[in-house]
Amino acid sequence: MQQATVRRDLAPKRNTGPIFLRTILVNHLLEPPARVTGITRFLFALLAALLATTEDSYVLLTCWAESDLPPALLHPRLKIVTRRFRKSAALNSLAQNATVARAMKQTGATIELNSNPLGAWKGSWPRAIVVHDLYLETMPEAYAWRHRAVWRVLFPKVAHSAAAIIVPSGSTRQDLLDGHPETADKIRVVPEAPAFSPDKEIGRAPIEGRYGLMVGNMSPNKNPAPVVEALALLAARGVEAPVLHIGGDDRGLLRAALADAGGSFVTSISGVDDAALKGAYANAAFFINSSLHEGFCLPIVEAQSLGAPVIASNRSALPEIAGEGALLIDPTSPIQIADAIQRVWTDDAFAQDLARRGSANARRFSWERTAKMLAAIFDEMDEARPDRRVFASLKKTPAPRKAAE
Template identity: 30%
Template sequence: MKIGIDARNLVHNLTGIGRYVLEMCRGLAEAGHEIFLYLPERPVSDLSRLSGGTFRISDHAGNFRRMVWGQTILPKLAARDKIDIFWGPAHRLPFSLDPDIPRVVTIHDLVWHHAASTMRLQGWLGDRFLMRPAVFSSDKIVAVSRATADAIRMLYPQVSKKLHVVYPGVTRLEDGGTSSVLADKGIDREYALFVGTLEPRKNLPSLLEAYALLPEPVRKNLLLVVAGGQGWRLGDLRERMVRLEIESDVRLTGYVTDSDLAVLYRRAKFLVMPSLYEGFGFPIIEANGVGVPVVTSNMSSMPEVAGEAAILVDPTNVQDISAAMGRLALDNALRSRLAEKAPLNALRFDWRKSALDLVAVFELAITARRR
């Protein structure tokens, strides 16, 4: 099968959706399919693992030019390559895609609808006005979780019959024995770990307040490590830490490489992810994959993804978050039970199976377009 892919999410440093696109493309290529990756500009990420793909790289840097590229250059390239299927892996499809080309779109979340106040205006506008035409013009729709599929059905009941749930896989991160992130970031004792872009949806102010509520002896033996690139509209986290008098017990690492992230996961006492909304929540299964239990939210997709390897909390209740962190910090038996379940939970998510399931959806889309 010749598969054309909107690979714009591979341009910048890889976060959740970018990693999803990378791993799915890798799985498709390893399964013997011919993949064409369309990028608006040269990627900063290392895409050497996609050596089997054909790259079509344009010169359209910047948000506005990238948007124009997606509706003009991209569909022309796809038509020229005579692809069998076009895949929009993140909420968008070109309006002017050749009508003979079957097309599938993946929807990761409906943040723009359910948590609009946590988005940048540009991102909100993009999803608000481009997701609807994508789901209606697609032959099939892939949702990354049952929670996301249910949200799509509620908002767009007319497309219910086109919906398929295909779970992502878990990425096994390797450090290669060269990472010095613990020493470099001053991580000198046990720690609870947060992983994610620093943005409102991740609920970091509540996480910091919850950590501050822990008894001082607990905090002295348990750092809070916040790993993630700077997002937006959170103000100065360090100023908030000073106000809460926890600045000596929190480490802000900024964006970290995969090798550093591998070390941070493996050495963590537990992961804490009290997001207000997630379409999937990759850090949950990445932590579970190395036997690390999780504190996460009791809403959207997080209970579905965390299974039995987590304590679920109300993300709007700071005391609830704090109590769960305290339990995992102090209750060794509880932590051990959850740690035993963590790898089993992660085994539910496999990139090879994800790619095969996606191909099955592609085949259905091709059949639907030919009718």
């Protein structure tokens, strides 16, 4: 009689012990719903990369409705939990202590990743926070006293509770060490990357003709006034180099600079989609950043990845991120800025070489690399979990032998 055979893939598998399926809760509660802030843009790109790169499961604890999320986040390993938005950072952070604890328990998550530096600070689980910048400490004069007060009270609590503090650059790491040396052992530098893929659709330029480009909401660190003064100097030299600004100007910093200069050197628009933003980068004669402080400056890498020659401030994280692919300027010198713009605007060979070097620099950054670095930090945090340590000690301790009868 022929002996029956059993297919190995159908044979019952031996139980070799507990299997830990890791679930990570991603805290996005401090960002407003249905509004793509810089932090939201960062997080959505990061989450898509984590889902593509790791086998972990994720819970997005957010104020966004699931229907408003990008398609890349509608994934079987990502659970969406929507909660109400609290505009006050202080009240939001305070409420998170209960909201996050409840979500951790209900979803079985074992690690929390907070995409902001403020938020919940209570709880026994391992927590990683992302500190994108420290503007409230490096340029406090630009912020209202109440914002500074909330930061001074809450950030030390959240930082103390964190097992890991993720920063996007060596410059931001140093800023954190200068103000909070006790965090030294927790800091991990994890760079960002362009928030869209260069092989996706590139839209038309938002305006006709040649133009330079600025991207970002005009917060005080962006320092737009010297650029406007530089454009006025160029106009006096007979060089017309109009600039397109994409982003908000809620504080009126750009409008005030244009009024002082008495010209319309900059056209400002907002609310553009990714295709239009990519079109603006790809068709720009130059991209310029005149910031006094930046934690990373994603627009520089985005501009480089799409072939725009970059002129960048020589302050803070910008030389580190721009690498060899930018013409660096003193952001407080309108004359130096004007000279840099004129060179890129009028010297095609120089502009093309600058764009080539920028493209090479942008290849240093990818979300896949970022996701792998973050996953390694999760592994490190996972190994430090109390229940992991107990389980490891049980495995190493031999079972007691029965006494001989």
